[in-house]
Amino acid sequence: xxxxxxxxxxxxxxxxxxxxxxxxxxxxxxxxxxxxxxxxxxxxxxxxxxxxxxxxxxxxxxxxxxxxxxxxxxxxxxxxxxxxxxxxxxxxxxxxxxxxxxxxxxxxxxxxxxxxxxxxxxxxxxxxxxxxxxxxxxxxxxxxxxxxxxxxxxxxxxxxxxxxxxxxxxxxxxxxxxxxxxxxxxxxxxxxxxxxxxxxxxxxxxxxxxxxxxxxxxxxxxxxxxxxxxxxxxxxxxxxxxxxxxxxxxxxxxxxxxxxxxxxxxxxxxxxxxxxxxxxxxxxxxxxxxxxxxxxxxxxxxxxxxxxxxxxxxxxxxxxxxxxxxxxxxxxxxxxxxxxxxxxxxxxxxxx
Amino acid sequence: xxxxxxxxxxxxxxxxxxxxxxxxxxxxxxxxxxxxxxxxxxxxxxxxxxxxxxxxxxxxxxxxxxxxxxxxxxxxxxxxxxxxxxxxxxxxxxxxxxxxxxxxxxxxxxxxxxxxxxxxxxxxxxxxxxxxxxxxxxxxxxxxxxxxxxxxxxxxxxxxxxxxxxxxxxxxxxxxxxxxxxxxxxxxxxxxxxxxxxxxxxxxxxxxxxxxxxxxxxxxxxxxxxxxxxxxxxxxxxxxxxxxxxxxxxxxxxxxxxxxxxxxxxxxxxxxxxxxxxxxxxxxxxxxxxxxxxxxxxxxxxxxxxxxxxxxxxxxxxxxxxxxxxxxxxxxxxxxxxxxxxxxxxxxxxxxxxxxxxxxxxxxxxxxxxxxxxxxxxxxxxxxxx
Amino acid sequence: xxxxxxxxxxxxxxxxxxxxxxxxxxxxxxxxxxxxxxxxxxxxxxxxxxxxxxxxxxxxxxxxxxxxxxxxxxxxxxxxxxxxxxxxxxxxxxxxxxxxxxxxxxxxxxxxxxxxxxxxxxxxxxxxx
Numbered sequence: 064x065x066x067x068x069x070x071x072x073x074x075x076x077x078x079x080x081x082x083x084x085x086x087x088x089x090x091x092x093x094x095x096x097x098x099x100x101x102x103x104x105x106x107x108x109x110x111x112x113x114x115x116x117x118x119x120x121x122x123x124x125x126x127x128x129x130x131x132x133x134x135x136x137x138x139x140x141x142x143x144x145x146x147x148x149x150x151x152x153x154x155x156x157x158x159x160x161x162x163x164x165x166x167x168x169x170x171x172x173x174x175x176x177x178x179x180x181x182x183x184x185x186x187x188x189x190x191x192x193x194x195x196x197x198x199x200x201x202x203x204x205x206x207x208x209x210x211x212x213x214x215x216x217x218x219x220x221x222x223x224x225x226x227x228x229x230x231x232x233x234x235x236x237x238x239x240x241x242x243x244x245x246x247x248x249x250x251x252x253x254x255x256x257x258x259x260x261x262x263x264x265x266x267x268x269x270x271x272x273x274x275x276x277x278x279x280x281x282x283x284x285x286x287x288x289x290x291x292x293x294x295x296x297x298x299x300x301x302x303x304x305x306x307x308x309x310x311x312x313x314x315x316x317x318x319x320x321x322x323x324x325x326x327x328x329x330x331x332x333x334x335x336x337x338x339x340x341x342x343x344x345x346x347x348x349x350x351x352x353x354x355x356x357x358x359x360x361x362x363x364x365x366x367x368x369x370x371x372x373x374x375x376x377x378x379x380x381x382x383x384x385x386x387x388x389x390x391x392x393x394x395x396x397x398x399x400x401x402x403x404x405x406x407x408x409x410x411x412x413x414x415x
Numbered sequence: 416x417x418x419x420x421x422x423x424x425x426x427x428x429x430x431x432x433x434x435x436x437x438x439x440x441x442x443x444x445x446x447x448x449x450x451x452x453x454x455x456x457x458x459x460x461x462x463x464x465x466x467x468x469x470x471x472x473x474x475x476x477x478x479x480x481x482x483x484x485x486x487x488x489x490x491x492x493x494x495x496x497x498x499x500x501x502x503x504x505x506x507x508x509x510x511x512x513x514x515x516x517x518x519x520x521x522x523x524x525x526x527x528x529x530x531x532x533x534x535x536x537x538x539x540x541x542x543x544x545x546x547x548x549x550x551x552x553x554x555x556x557x558x559x560x561x562x563x564x565x566x567x568x569x570x571x572x573x574x575x576x577x578x579x580x581x582x583x584x585x586x587x588x589x590x591x592x593x594x595x596x597x598x599x600x601x602x603x604x605x606x607x608x609x610x611x612x613x614x615x616x617x618x619x620x621x622x623x624x625x626x627x628x629x630x631x632x633x634x635x636x637x638x639x640x641x642x643x644x645x646x647x648x649x650x651x652x653x654x655x656x657x658x659x660x661x662x663x664x665x666x667x668x669x670x671x672x673x674x675x676x677x678x679x680x681x682x683x684x685x686x687x688x689x690x691x692x693x694x695x696x697x698x699x700x701x702x703x704x705x706x707x708x709x710x711x712x713x714x715x716x717x718x719x720x721x722x723x724x725x726x727x728x729x730x731x732x733x734x735x736x737x738x739x740x741x742x743x744x745x746x747x748x749x750x751x752x753x754x755x756x757x758x759x760x761x762x763x764x765x766x767x768x769x770x771x772x773x774x775x776x777x778x779x780x781x782x783x784x785x786x787x788x789x790x791x792x793x794x795x796x797x798x799x800x801x
Numbered sequence: 802x803x804x805x806x807x808x809x810x811x812x813x814x815x816x817x818x819x820x821x822x823x824x825x826x827x828x829x830x831x832x833x834x835x836x837x838x839x840x841x842x843x844x845x846x847x848x849x850x851x852x853x854x855x856x857x858x859x860x861x862x863x864x865x866x867x868x869x870x871x872x873x874x875x876x877x878x879x880x881x882x883x884x885x886x887x888x889x890x891x892x893x894x895x896x897x898x899x900x901x902x903x904x905x906x907x908x909x910x911x912x913x914x915x916x917x918x919x920x921x922x923x924x925x926x927x928x929x930x
Contacts, residue, residue, distance in 0.1 A: 077893050110871060111892065111910040111926065119909035147911075147921050156923065160815040160909055162848075394895070403870070410870075412917075535866035542865055548810060549831060552912060552924065553888050554861065554868040559876055562859030570857070570901050615860040615873075615896075664878045664886040669857055 066190040067235035067369065069197065069228040070131070070378065072124025073341040073385040074117050075221035075328065078107040079393045080401045082216055088398045089211045096216050101302025105219035105329025107401055114143040114203040115153050117222035117334070119160045122199060124382035125224040126161065129197070129231065133162030136226065137195025139169045140185055142178025142333045144251075144258075145205045146171055157201065168195065175249060176298055177359020178202065179223070179333035184365055186227040187236055197228040202357075204332035209257035210407065217301055219329025223337035223385075233378055234344060234353065234369040240281035242273055243363030250361070260360075266304070269362050274298065274308050277364030278356045285368055289313040292368075293351035296322030296339035298358035300330050321346060327389055333359075340369075342385040349373045416514040420640035420648040420801055423453025423633035424760040430628035430748035431597040438472050438528040439484045445629035445753075446485050446524050449760075453633040454645060459518035461485075461492040462508045464501030464525035465752035470540040472528050481526075491518075496752075498544035499701060501525055503755025503785030503794030506632060510651050510796075513634050524631030525757070527750035537625050541751065544788040546662045558622055558702065560663050560789040562614035565704035568670045569616065571719065574707065576616055578722030580607035582703035583620050583745055585731050590742025592773035597626050597748030607703075621703040626748030630757035637801055647767045652780070653686030653797030655679055661791035674793040675712035675784055682782070682795040690714055693797070694778040695765060696736065697758035699786035700743040706730075709784055710738060713795075732773065740765070740773050755785030755794060762798050804920055814924040817851070817907065819885060820844035830885050851907040852930060853881035860896040867913040875899045879907070879927050893928040904930035 081104045086093035097103060108117075118141050126133060139158040146153045154169040168189070172178040179202015186198035203222030208214025227236075248269035251258040261269075274297055282288060289295070295318050297305035302325045309319040322339035331338055336357045343353055348371065355367040402408055425448025427433070433441060442463070450458070461482050469475045478492035497504045502525025509523035529537055542551045545560060568574045584604055590596035607620040640648035655678035663669055683689060690713075698713070700706035707721035715736050716724045724730060730738040741747050741761040744754055762781040764770045780799040786792065812818040813831045820832035824841035830849060835842050858877030861868075868874065875891040877899065889907065891899050905927035912922045 109892070111890075111912070113911055113921075115921075115923065116909050116911055123909075156815070159811055160923075162816055392893075534863075535869065538863070538865050550888050551865070552814075552922070553890055553926075554864055554871070554874060554876055554912070555888060556861060556863065556865060558863070559859050559861045562861075563857045563876075563878060566859055566901070567857035612860075612862045614862060617859075662888070664856075664888045669878065 064229045064232060065235040065237070066187050066227060066229050067232040068225050068344070069231045069233060070125040070127070070129025070226040071223065071341050071344050072121045072128060072382050073221065073223040073338050073388065074120040074124065075106045075331070075388060076108045076112050077392060077394055078109055078396055078404065079104045080107050080396045080398065084398050085216055099303070100216060101306065101326055102217055102329060103326050105217055106221055107396055107404055108205040108220040109404055112220065113147045113205055114141065114145050114222065115147055115156045117220065118153065118157045118201045118203040118224060121203070121222040121224035122157060122161055122201060125226045127382045128378040129226045131197060131226070136161065136163040136197050136199050137167060138186055138189050138198035139163055139167055140172055140182035140199065141201045141203060142172035142174070142182040143203045144173055144175055144178065144332055145207065146173070174363065175359040175361050176332045176335055177357050177363050177365060179337045180357035180365035183225050183227070183337065184239055186225065187239065190227045190229060197226055200225050200227065202333035202337040204334050206330065206332040207257055214258070214260065217325070217330040219331050221328060221331035221334040221338050223334055223341045225337065231374060232372055233375040234371045236367055237370050238281055238285040238368040240277060240284055240366040241363060242277035242280055246362035248360045248362055265360065269360065270300065270304055270358055271308060273362050273364040274356050274358050275311065277366040278312055278354065281366035281368060287368065289318070291352055292318060292354045294321055294343045294347065295319050295354040296336050296343055297356050298336045299323065299325035299339060302326040324385070324389060338385060344375065345379055345384040345386065347371045347375055349375055417516055418637035419510050419513045419634050419651045420637040421632050421651065421759065421763050421798070422635055422640045422644040422646065422648060423449045423455065424763045425449030425452050426595055426630040426757055426760050427628055429595050430626050430750065432530050433627040434530070436627065438468060438474055438526065439480060441528060441627055442481050442524060442526040442629040443484050446522060446631040449522060449524070449631035449633050455520055455633060457520065458487050458490055458522050459520045460490055460512060461487065461522045462505040463492065463494045464505030464755060465494060466496060466498050466501050466527060467540045467543060468528065470543065472531050497792045498787035499699065499751045500755055500785045500787035500792045500794050501752040502630065502757070503783070503796070506756060506759050506796060507654055507656055507794055509634050510654055513636060519639060520633065520635045522631055522633050523756060524629060525753035525755055526629035527752040528627050529625045529750060530627050549662055556614060558614040558617050561702040561704050562617045563663060564669050564708060564789065565616050568704060568708065571670060574722040576608055577604055578707070578726055579616065579621055579703040580604040581725045582700060582706045583607050585725065586700060586739050586743040586745040589732055589740050589773060590746025592771070593742045593747060596742045596746045597624055598746050617702055617704070623701045623744035623749035626750040628748055628750035628753045630753045630760045632756060632759050632763065640801070648801040649763045649766045649798050650801040651796060652688070652799045653682035655681030655685070655795040656793070657681070658792050659790055661788050663789045670708060672708050672712040672786070672790040672793065674790050675709055675786060675795070678793040678795040679713045679784065682797050686797040688780065688797065693780055693782050695740055695775045695781045696738045696784070697741060697761055698738055698784045699754070700739055700745050701749055705786070706738065706743065709786065713784060737775055740775060758783035758785060759796060759798070766798060766800050807920055807922065817849040817925065818846050819849050821847045828883060828885050830887055849885055850882045853879045853905055855891065855899065855901055855903045855905060856880050856886060857901060858891060858899050877927065879905055890926045892926045906930045
């Protein structure tokens, strides 16, 4: 049997801040941002939520769909640019919470917004190589944008977890591909709190070049064309870029709309395209083929072609569906509450 | 066992924020008052009840420190700790030493110096009386734990915010007549309900305050007391002590204080008396709900009827079961390690007829109930005119 | 040094591991060395279910220093399926909407941080089921 996804799960905070609320504080035009970025609101992590907690809940949902125990997982990879510790793995915490320890491979991944799909690719590779029976790849972030910066309107929080295996596969991975160069479009130096980006340079020479390169590369390698896919999902730094790239590649709205979460979710960085994929798997039919292309600044794109099996119908209802969570109960924050939640207020140290 | 009497009592002139006095100053002042009251020239031993001097002031090893500064260097001295029941436990420990015949003149005292730390640190220190790993870890505070008891009591028995508030109103009214009380001010139900919320449904005026204070009593064999004491000896007729899970979650009924019920049962049995024989009660009203739950556990009212009894005035100074005539922890203040000891001080003064304006006429027998944590420990003493 | 203490509690905190008495079947959380019911000293490790209901609760407005930024927060006793009770914060719901009997499920969350440079303390909180 071909290796593939045996279980998936997603999670995001219930808190949201609207574009209008951020724009109000910075004297910006909400309409311009909403139109320019195609984003209405974004998820905000509460102080009790970080990439690890989002990962654990997403992974527990993936375990439910996979119908396996935590102890069956032989590798645990969390991809994030907001690992709670600078030194000390996120993956060990996640693996402990799932009961995957101690017989488990683990290291954290970091590659801007591509870290999650790299974790998924390595998980697939280990399974394919027969090194482990099941492997977990997670993309999770509680991403930061500098106050007042365009990134602040989209940087959000969420996670998606994928258990890869060869038994009980719900979506076989038919092909993988990766397209990577060294491109300085977005970065954060050590000890700097917020990332820097290169403005319009992040578009054409960065996002579009790599996503398009990866998508055309994997379709060429696999001999497929857009019409062969029921769905496609691309990295979503905003709502506009993935829609534009989909159109340019020749995909129709019914192929990309299901996976486009950014307008209501924001950009969950490493969680972005993996969460979009989860929303597709929630509704996909057996036989459906899915194209998944991520993007991480710095820069690179991972491509995957999945084909759903008959088993997918049996597991879709075993855990909460991504769009149900996304459109479920939400609590809207004022900008003041949002900056408190994000720890952007300078506080007295204890003892003061 | 020998019969044991109280021959001396003492406390600081007034409890509260004693900025000018240190931990040792506070204790020695109260202990000297007790020694003077007893008219003894030496001690054979000493028990100091203190909950958390280590966190509040950075000082442990209190037994030796206090015996030295009390001018009693070299006597056997012991510190006992049972959270807010430390003072009561010190009295019980001293009682056993005298009753057993091991030593004759023993001081039992309690002390807490709580104002040398910030409010947040005090909250943390008090929180150590809960299960640190499974309550404190989740953000539990003491007001929070008692608030959960209150919420369950309200849901189960229809107890109201007004009933809770009435406990505070009554105890403040009593405290008006007690010169040592930290808060000598009358309050109304409306003031309690309008005061700032600490842990819903408990407002700040439902909570006992942060207090510096100490209290001490001197015990000796009753036979000796009759010879050496110039005052009316008061006999410790009954002693009860029990424990329970310190985790509130592990009790089958969060509204029921089993440790208090068991300690009371033991004390009544030992004293050979029943509730109708008791003229007044000092109980552990660290929060208004605590007094309600305690008077139910003591069997003074039926389960769920404490709020109604309080509203009717039954527990007032003029009621048929006077509770916390001293003002209780609520008005008098709650230096946690000292509270159990000062209850015995107050009841001894009442039984001697020395309680001034708040004197309960013809008081012959009284009960003190002191509690640790959210009910994880309880000590009950029954005192009577010898 | 909190890290040894923290690491020791991981099975209970992260995986809700409890001990079931092999003699009388009672489940204890946290695990015990002797069964208070039947005095047996033999146990097997079981994971608690995540679903339950609120037994009682409060809304804390004045919290300990580590939780000061989170007030007001709801804290309650949750009875899990099977009867084990534990204390947990109740989140993802406005505190004033919490009620006794409310169905909840336990979710992995950060409880607090040991200051800015210390370890991050994780565990479970209850969220509306």
